[in-house]
Amino acid sequence: MKSATIVGAGLVGSLWAVYLSKAGYNVTIVERRKDLRKTNISAGKSINLALSVRGWKAFKTVGVDKDIEALAIPMYGRTMHDQEGNLTYQPYGQEGQAIYSVSRAGINCKLMDIAENEGDATIKYNEKCIGADLENGIVYLENTITGEKSEIKSDVVFAADGAFSAVRYEAMQKLDRFDYNQDYIEDGYREILLPANSDGSYKLEKNTLHIWPRGRFMLIALPNEDGSFTCTLFMPHENHEYAFDKINTKEEVEHFFKEVFPDFYDLIPDIADVWENHPLSSLAIIRCYPWTSGKFALMGDAAHATVPFYGQGMNSGFEDCTVMWDLMQKHNEDWPKVFEEYQRVRKPDGDGVQDLSLHNYYVMRDYVADPDFLLQKKFERRIEQLYPDKYTPLYSQVSFSHIPYSKAYSNGMKQDEYMKELMKKHDLNALFENGGIDDLIHSLIGDLQKIHDH
């Protein structure tokens, strides 16, 4: 029987096990941690994620989308909170289009269940990868509880073991001509749980992603199924007026939230007490190449870990499954051919999702409350309403389409340049008011369509 090993029972590893089982592989997953389903540990530091169409497609391909739907809360747009508590709403896309708030642990447990029960995969826990023989498809393991060493050999191995992949670190980084970059951004993050009201209802509008943009830092909130919100504060570690290293005492925490997020503070007046519940974490972009060597391939964060500002880290990992699956079919499971094309075709999109994430980091941080930015977004939405088949804003290309990330990024940069030039020439506010905006769009649509050809 064909055999495959997956290193890491996280989101991508668990889903990929379902795919491989479907293709008839005897699948073993080795996981460094305990069984997530039997413990209280978090599967990772970021406990809420935004699922969009690339993720859904990866679920549909192996028929697990219905299982996940039950766990997903649609968010149809973003709601900005200014310092006076005024709200501004921007829909993410067209009528009915949404991204979905999901709990990382929730969908990870579900995918592990499916991999085991429907896919017949075996998951071995507390097995730490301590090395690999890339050419021979061997993973070297050490049990974190017993200390026992073992190895597992299979026809093909997938390292879905995350941003700090042991396979990549222990084996691939030592390869001659292996390019590797880990670059931390100057911001860190800290999570805060905003509990439900005592009757279980939500303290904020449920079906939207909340953002408190403050120039150099921001707070966001995503809804959970139980009425709570998982909130995340992104801010520089140090060297700025507002920075994590300046918020140490309870008084400083309280003063900070009162001053810059007063409407949020009103919802959670014990913020100073809950502040320490989650650790301060760092954020990095990790690029590398090649992604495959011998019988091994990197997938998900192990190949292209990114910062979370486009909500595409998980989605891009799931899309890796779709891409790998299509190539398995195309090359009839001739793995050297599959791997060669996988890394050649997919690496630009790994870079693309990282470029997009960094771009949106700047956008969310610096522009999301900017009147010109909001006007541009309003204008792009109007174009899309009039010509949904001819113009797709960048956010929609990324979140509501399957256009390759690299292509979406280059389209988006060209569109942005075009819009900035256009807004120098035309007073869009006036045109929105006097009703001339549609005529302008009709006159430009030919140009606009040419900007991106997907």
Added chain:
Amino acid sequence: MKSATIVGAGLVGSLWAVYLSKAGYNVTIVERRKDLRKTNISAGKSINLALSVRGWKAFKTVGVDKDIEALAIPMYGRTMHDQEGNLTYQPYGQEGQAIYSVSRAGINCKLMDIAENEGDATIKYNEKCIGADLENGIVYLENTITGEKSEIKSDVVFAADGAFSAVRYEAMQKLDRFDYNQDYIEDGYREILLPANSDGSYKLEKNTLHIWPRGRFMLIALPNEDGSFTCTLFMPHENHEYAFDKINTKEEVEHFFKEVFPDFYDLIPDIADVWENHPLSSLAIIRCYPWTSGKFALMGDAAHATVPFYGQGMNSGFEDCTVMWDLMQKHNEDWPKVFEEYQRVRKPDGDGVQDLSLHNYYVMRDYVADPDFLLQKKFERRIEQLYPDKYTPLYSQVSFSHIPYSKAYSNGMKQDEYMKELMKKHDLNALFENGGIDDLIHSLIGDLQKIHDH
């Protein structure tokens, strides 16, 4: 007694041991390899290096310059060989200025002798660093022959263990917010020994660096004390008309040299036989930050490994010793203060030497035979002759001055831009011929001086 451990008995580690001994430290060097002086192994892949004033200064500070002088061959300029065998000569700097060809193994052995005999340092061989406790100054070791594990604890530890530093890999890379980049360039290199004539004389002019620039690839030759030259072919690994992956058989080797380096081929007609004597090697830029953590500091290649195209890899490592030494005095050996300032001040120069190396990679590869480039160099030399105190060409800033690398790089880029604009406006060839060149220089020197303020 104050104690220090140095990981790596290479060029920087051995020299730094002399410094620390001078300051009264009990110094232990741990070295992964055998004693270089008792074996035939090469200390590294690149067996010839160009020593310039930054290296000499580091030697002079601890009085070892005389010992090294005996091993160094001055090269006063570069001699270009075109495909027809025509030679063009460019002096490197002003009258008497030279860079020096040295054997890596030769000066390494000499520095080890001095460290042991004059510095009273202890060198332990076959000791592989397998981990480190950064906060407590402990290096964990495994003897590569006996397999015995041990540890060494000291007041301060210096990792001078090269581009693939074990300390950096095993300990620092795992630190939160440690930025790390290893980027291979698309070229590799292969060394070829051009032997002396049977009477021991040199087959090429001795006191010059020979270059055979061929656009996308090049051959260089540096003189050795025994009449031979160490030659290095730099070329893309693949994907080019001329690439290492196209030169496999003896016939292909012979054909390649006959075609593109005919004058060189005439000197070494058995090239096809000696081609395999040295392996094909890769070239990478390795950047990281921070450079210090707890009681550890990275020095030399461990901190800022570069590609060899400015001949500054070794010199920058030696300059790290000078910088660290000055800070030891300044802060009276208060190591936390020394380390903080060392990395803050020196990191931009690590980046600088890498930027310079990459820049010169393109220059040597693409421009060194270009008539405009040669004219620009000739013009810059004339400026320097007329105004040696007011204008220093980039090469001289890097190779004949102690201007920080970062400053030299930014000066150089500004000079280059200025020269390119100038050459659009003035026909320098004509001015050289009709004698008007000096008047032009007199009229420009005010501007030129402003470009770089060192």
